[in-house]
Amino acid sequence: MRFTFCLLMLWGTSARAAELPDTSRMNVLFINIEDCNAGVFGCYGNAICRTPNIDRFARSAVLFDSAYCQGISCNPSRSSFLTGLRPTTTNVYSNSDVMDDLLPTGTLTLPEVVKAGGFTTANVGKLFHRLEYADRPMLAFDRLEMHDKPEGWKGPGPILNFPPKRPGWEKAPADQKSPEFREWKRKHSDRYGDSGLNREEEYDYRMAATAAALLRDFAKQPAGQRFFLSVSQSKPHTPLISPKKYVDIYDPTKIPPPAAPVDSLVNFPAHSLKRARGGNPDLFRDAQPSLQQAREAIAAYYACVTFVDENVGMMLDALEETGLDRNTIVIFFGDHGFHLGDHGFWSKYSMLEATRRVPLIVRVPGAPANGQVCRQFIELVDLFPTIGELAGLAVPANLEGTSFAPLLGDANRTWKRAVFMSGGPADRGHSVRNRRYSYLEYEGNRPGAALFDLERDPWETRNLVDDPQLADVRNEMAALLKAGWRGALPPAQ
Numbered sequence: 001m002r003f004t005f006c007l008l009m010l011w012g013t014s015a016r017a018a019e020l021p022d023t024s025r026m027n028v029l030f031i032n033i034e035d036c037n038a039g040v041f042g043c044y045g046n047a048i049c050r051t052p053n054i055d056r057f058a059r060s061a062v063l064f065d066s067a068y069c070q071g072i073s074c075n076p077s078r079s080s081f082l083t084g085l086r087p088t089t090t091n092v093y094s095n096s097d098v099m100d101d102l103l104p105t106g107t108l109t110l111p112e113v114v115k116a117g118g119f120t121t122a123n124v125g126k127l128f129h130r131l132e133y134a135d136r137p138m139l140a141f142d143r144l145e146m147h148d149k150p151e152g153w154k155g156p157g158p159i160l161n162f163p164p165k166r167p168g169w170e171k172a173p174a175d176q177k178s179p180e181f182r183e184w185k186r187k188h189s190d191r192y193g194d195s196g197l198n199r200e201e202e203y204d205y206r207m208a209a210t211a212a213a214l215l216r217d218f219a220k221q222p223a224g225q226r227f228f229l230s231v232s233q234s235k236p237h238t239p240l241i242s243p244k245k246y247v248d249i250y251d252p253t254k255i256p257p258p259a260a261p262v263d264s265l266v267n268f269p270a271h272s273l274k275r276a277r278g279g280n281p282d283l284f285r286d287a288q289p290s291l292q293q294a295r296e297a298i299a300a301y302y303a304c305v306t307f308v309d310e311n312v313g314m315m316l317d318a319l320e321e322t323g324l325d326r327n328t329i330v331i332f333f334g335d336h337g338f339h340l341g342d343h344g345f346w347s348k349y350s351m352l353e354a355t356r357r358v359p360l361i362v363r364v365p366g367a368p369a370n371g372q373v374c375r376q377f378i379e380l381v382d383l384f385p386t387i388g389e390l391a392g393l394a395v396p397a398n399l400e401g402t403s404f405a406p407l408l409g410d411a412n413r414t415w416k417r418a419v420f421m422s423g424g425p426a427d428r429g430h431s432v433r434n435r436r437y438s439y440l441e442y443e444g445n446r447p448g449a450a451l452f453d454l455e456r457d458p459w460e461t462r463n464l465v466d467d468p469q470l471a472d473v474r475n476e477m478a479a480l481l482k483a484g485w486r487g488a489l490p491p492a493q
């Protein structure tokens with residue numbers, strides 16, 4: 001039996017109110033991208049991958065350059081940012097952990113709190129990792145598009161109808177530990193290149209087109225009725241396939257090889273990452289690729305990102321056409337990152353930068369910091385309290401993130417000292433990153449620790465945890481990790 005969490009905190013006026021416009025009547029467009037390495041966007045400094053729509057959006061918004069997720073894959077990360085709790089509290093550490101069975105009694109999720117705040121709610125595509133993990137929270141949506149329906153949900157049918165998908169795609173077996181699932185993964189994940197589909201046949205296009213249609217529909221709502229629309233893009237999650245026109249944009253011979261070689265990570269304790277030198281969980285499952293294959297795979301990843309960029313552009317165009325852009329908060333982010341061959345990894349599941357750093361771009365119409373890059377530390381667990389503050393929602397009092405709304409007023413404000421992340425289940429552990437160093441501790445059967453100097457070694461190739469000259473640094477970082485997120489909060493405003 002579940003109990004509604006009684007301790008709610010209603011956001012009121014605060015210091016930031018003097019700097020931000022009144023956001024209490026604004027809509028929210030919440031765009032989440034799967035497995036997206038932050039370094040692929042032009043606006044994040046990538047000179048090869050083409051992302052003109054997202055770059056244009058970033059110029060009108062605040063780009064968070066140091067945003068980090070708290071879980072190493074979909075389910076741990078999404079369970080965290082959608083509850084405003086960290087994996088140490090959600091108890092969700094892997095993609096097979098059933099969130100609804102593990103959350104502390106009475107935990108409320110973001111959709112439920114948004115719905116209780118009076119929003120019209122709509123979701124297109126993935127939000128929580130799987131419906132059966134989060135059956136109850138999905139009941140909070142008035143509209144559910146391109147998503148399985150929870151038992152008892154009674155909403156309208158699809159706003160757009162598409163021709164049936166081409167055959168060839170099988171639903172994933174439910175048991176992620178079964179041989180059948182491994183075989184499904186081999187067929188459906190370990191691929192890159194031309195999808196053989198036209199743009200309009202692709203699921204991600206259809207999700208974006210559906211979102212654009214919903215926006216046009218919301219534009220007809222009575223004045224004062226706010227909407228919350230969450231939309232997913234499944235790319236650039238594996239398989240790294242997209243319509244040929246995107247694949248053809250990139251010449252693999254012009255793609256630089258992965259930055260950190262396969263044999264880097266000397267003396268690194270995480271067992272699962274060492275294993276990836278043979279085969280990976282998502283891509284190149286049987287063996288490491290040749291240099292040519294690595295370049296082709298990165299090019300294919302870029303093609304997927306360019307495809308996503310066009311889809312996001314379609315949604316942003318619908319916002320502008322309807323005039324909703326003037327009254328809609330747009331949050332664009334990735335659920336976690338992805339290793340593009342660095343250290344021989346072609347997946348997520350690490351507590352290294354490529355997994356934990358995520359793209360995050362936020363536009364609040366009229367915010368003073370729009371157009372700026374914010375280099376302060378953000379954690380995805382901060383999204384829930386931030387939306388709560390901006391929308392004036394009654395949020396649970398036990399949230400484990402911090403609203404970053406003040407940074408939308410002043411991007412240079414002093415903020416968090418560090419960010420935190422947990423890993424598992426293969427290598428259960430916890431990590432902390434501050435401006436200079438990254439420190440990881442692994443527990444369980446294979447305990448160990450790692451320390452990286454990110455200034456001298458940004459790709460985390462040399463574990464310095466036993467370097468006697470850095471003994472003080474190790475002790476400081478271990479103390480920071482032990483103190484946890486409460487020890488790294490922004491100074492009182």
Ligand SMILES: [Ca+2]
Pocket residue numbers: 034035073074237335336
């Ligand atoms: Ca994901």
